[in-house]
Amino acid sequence: MPVVGMAGGGQLARMTQQAAIALGVSLRVLAATPNDAAAKVVSGVRVGDDRSLDDLLAFGQGCDVVTFDHEHVPGAHIRKLESTGVPCRPGPAALAHAQDKLVMRERLSGMGVPCPAYAPVPRAEPLKTLEDFAADHGLPLVVKAVRGGYDGKGVWVLDALDEAAGDMIRDLLSKDVDLMVEEHVAFTRELAALVARSPYGQGAAYPIVETVQEGGICTEVIAPAPGLPKDVAAEAQRLALTIAGELGVVGLLAVELFETDRGLIVNELAMRPHNSGHWTIEGARTSQFEQHLRAVLDLPLGSTEPTAAYTVMANVLGGDDPDVYARYIHVMAHDPAVKVHMYAKESRPGRKIGHVTALGDDLDDVRERARHAAAYLRWGTRMKEREGRR
Amino acid sequence: MPVVGMAGGGQLARMTQQAAIALGVSLRVLAATPNDAAAKVVSGVRVGDDRSLDDLLAFGQGCDVVTFDHEHVPGAHIRKLESTGVPCRPGPAALAHAQDKLVMRERLSGMGVPCPAYAPVPRAEPLKTLEDFAADHGLPLVVKAVRGGYDGKGVWVLDALDEAAGDMIRDLLSKDVDLMVEEHVAFTRELAALVARSPYGQGAAYPIVETVQEGGICTEVIAPAPGLPKDVAAEAQRLALTIAGELGVVGLLAVELFETDRGLIVNELAMRPHNSGHWTIEGARTSQFEQHLRAVLDLPLGSTEPTAAYTVMANVLGGDDPDVYARYIHVMAHDPAVKVHMYAKESRPGRKIGHVTALGDDLDDVRERARHAAAYLRWGTRMKEREGRR
Incomplete structure (x- = not known):
């Protein structure tokens, strides 16, 4: 029976184990700690950092396929793992669109998929970009971290482009957080x-x-x-x-x-x-x-x-x-x-x-x-x- | 969250793990080998012999309750485990009725539950008992091992009380297999x-x-x-x-x-x-x-x-x-x-x-x-x- 490796030891890997048990497939997880949600219920646990190339490569050995319970494994590492003969699914090219919101917006817009209006926020004169964007699309604006957000983290709704907003944007950029801005969609x-x-x-x-x-x-x-x-x-x-x-x-x-x-x-x-x-x-x-x-x-x-x-x-x-x-x-x-x-x-x-x-x-x-x-x-x-x- | 120990590492323990994952309960299994069906999908595996008192007692430590995926753990061992403060469910008194078919028949008949006619097969003159039983209930007869049978094992249907049947009965008794006889029920x-x-x-x-x-x-x-x-x-x-x-x-x-x-x-x-x-x-x-x-x-x-x-x-x-x-x-x-x-x-x-x-x-x-x-x-x-x- 094949061995599926899942990078990440959260609840998604935990619940995947229930399905793996039924299919008779072996699930291995790469978890940050032995106390991770999935690590507690899988016999094939490797404790390590799934953002570390070494840990990922070591984990991939013996797996017939590697998949992910989150978006945080760097694409370059996944490519390296694939080069050792371990298929990664989804592959790094596809996964880039779930890892990087700007890559995703550019690709989807290019395909004609309806998306909110968006723009990258440059490190030089970021507020100017936000002001121009607000002039076109109105307030509030939605500022997003290009990478790494989840569950509302990495998303900021700005009702005004005031001093506090400016401080926040400059603070994020100074911490090397890449930002983008999107229109606030009035959804039902x-x-x-x-x-x-x-x-x-x-x-x-x-x-x-x-x-x-x-x-x-x-x-x-x-x-x-x-x-x-x-x-x-x-x-x-x-x-x-x-x-x-x-x-x-x-x-x-x-x-x-x-x-x-x-x-x-x-x-x-x-x-x-x-x-x-x-x-x-x-x-x-x-x-x-x-x-x-x-x-x-x-x-x-x-x-x-x-x-x-x-x-x-x-x-x-x-x-x-x-x-x-x-x-x-x-x-x-x-x-x-x-x-x-x-x-x-x-x-x-x-x-x-x-x-x-x-x-x-x-x-x-x-x-x-x-x-x-x-x-x-x-x-x-x-x-x-x-x-x-x- | 409580820890449930299950003695036995077969498919029943394996599928119990799926349910334990949902409930957030920790399942530990006492499995004969690391390759047992359940041992492959549980992080809390203890490899040991669930018929060994020492292994059972060691397994029970740290469990909030111990249960079973088969009938083969001796009742005396379960009583000993309970005496260390670990509740066993089902308890040994109830479990005896699933472990010993003669105990079960005697108890159920005493309760007025409809059961096939049955009799113990004594070591002295076993064939005499079978012949008397056949005279009352007809042929074929069903001979059963009192303990340890499963999936048709430990059950023999005798169409005749001939020499071959006699040899088989004597052979089983010589191997210390306790036997009982039951009428062959004509079921729909x-x-x-x-x-x-x-x-x-x-x-x-x-x-x-x-x-x-x-x-x-x-x-x-x-x-x-x-x-x-x-x-x-x-x-x-x-x-x-x-x-x-x-x-x-x-x-x-x-x-x-x-x-x-x-x-x-x-x-x-x-x-x-x-x-x-x-x-x-x-x-x-x-x-x-x-x-x-x-x-x-x-x-x-x-x-x-x-x-x-x-x-x-x-x-x-x-x-x-x-x-x-x-x-x-x-x-x-x-x-x-x-x-x-x-x-x-x-x-x-x-x-x-x-x-x-x-x-x-x-x-x-x-x-x-x-x-x-x-x-x-x-x-x-x-x-x-x-x-x-x-």
Whole structure:
């Protein structure tokens, strides 16, 4: 049976292990510490730095294919690993578009994919660029780190180009953070398209979902996106499959989209299992984690058929009291059908430490079940008090 | 988060790891070799002999609860482990009924549970006992090893009490195999009832399934058992829940049943995840593996609601060519919705090395899909030739 190596030991690698167990495939992970979410549940753990060439090359030996649970492995290192005969999927050329937002915008715009207006922020006279951009596209502006952001980190919404904004921009640039600016898109809601593509060229698209964000962090995913017109859903799937094909993605591609009055606009790309696809563990015939493994192993892709009318995933964020397990009793007794997924990560306030999934025919009921379970796991009996305060 | 220790490193422990990952619970296994099915996918592996008291005691240290993926850990060792303060679930008193078929028959008969007629086979004049038993119950007779049998091993159907039968019985007794005899039950089909019970006393019953056996090995499980009258299904669930309660089972209890003209008759008991429950991974809201963990952790039990009208599980047995992975391409391309579960065990002809699951509304179609996938994984393109020969 083949050996799949995954660089990164987070919850995505952790959940990939569940799929690897079913397929009989060996999963190895390169984790920063033995306490990483995936390191705790995989027998083939190599502790190391996945940004270090030496560690990556050592990890790749004995793997039939290497894939990634995040975007942070340098492309040059991946090319070097490939040169030793270990296929990396997605490959470095495709992955560049998930690692570098400017590369992504340039490529997608060149393909005619609708994107927000954008511009690089130069080190010389950055504020001049922002002012010109604001003159064309209005305020607020969205400033993004070109590389390395996630979960709202690396994204700053500027309501004014005042002194504080100027200080922040100069401070970031002085720390060698490359920046770009984008127009603030007036969207009605956020959607995500998840597709898989195999080296053979087979593609598979999941139903389009709605993602609900709070403070830049996804809190809830509704599958399928309620009330989304069929033609818009088909267009979103077509966009994602086209991007996957044009960029030569192998594995999963998640495309975060804005639904707007002027149509769909692409926000971000990820080339790995994605938070917006956790609902597929119970809600689709093939989970995104199994699908990613099938794709990187060049196996035929699995059915993306939903298993229920509605599936809702709610992220569990860390609360004040880290003893989440003590709160299982209420959650499981209250709703014997809700599915709990915890990542065995240290609980810190606001950190994604797990998720819950509910499914059924009645969307309001399903949402309420998922929200209740996630909020209770975070706050316990102080949930209502907290909810009231928001 | 609690640590659950499982004695035994087979496929049941392997699939329990999938559920442990979701619950955020740490699973440790005591495996005979680092190549055991579960040892390959768990970070907390202790290699040792689960029939050795020293290895069991050492394994138990640091576990919050210990459970079992088979029946072979001696009760005295479990009692000793419990005396060190590590709860064992199920406990030794309950487990005795899954370890010793004579203890089980005596207890169930005493409870008024319908069982086949049975008798111990004494070391002195064993054939006299068999002849007397045959005079009362007719031929064939079923001789069973009191302890240690599985998958048809330890069960002998005697059509005649001739010289060969006598030699076999004497040979077994000379090897210190304790024997018992049972009437050969004329059943219409075999069923299985799977229930869970927690220390708190909560019980949960899965739908009753039909199990199809060939040569003493279960090859197929159909959930729910087609055409089973509601009152018979309810009676089977009631029987299993009653046995679980009376015996003080904690965890899963699988009750293998004969459906006969004179009603349901109990065949065997198992107190662990069971082959007849593998369909629950996709076919029920809570898999048997998650349910077993919830029960031994004294968490509220999960919903046993089926996720489809019919779910069929077919075991994959080893064929002549051990390269099962090469046959994934056909199976997955032929049926993108069939779910493949391989145990990463060395393939030997006739050995259970995996299972496949299909589900849907049309039973004939679902059975055909599961059978095709299992047969192809076993035989490849020589499947039809083999099928014809049977």
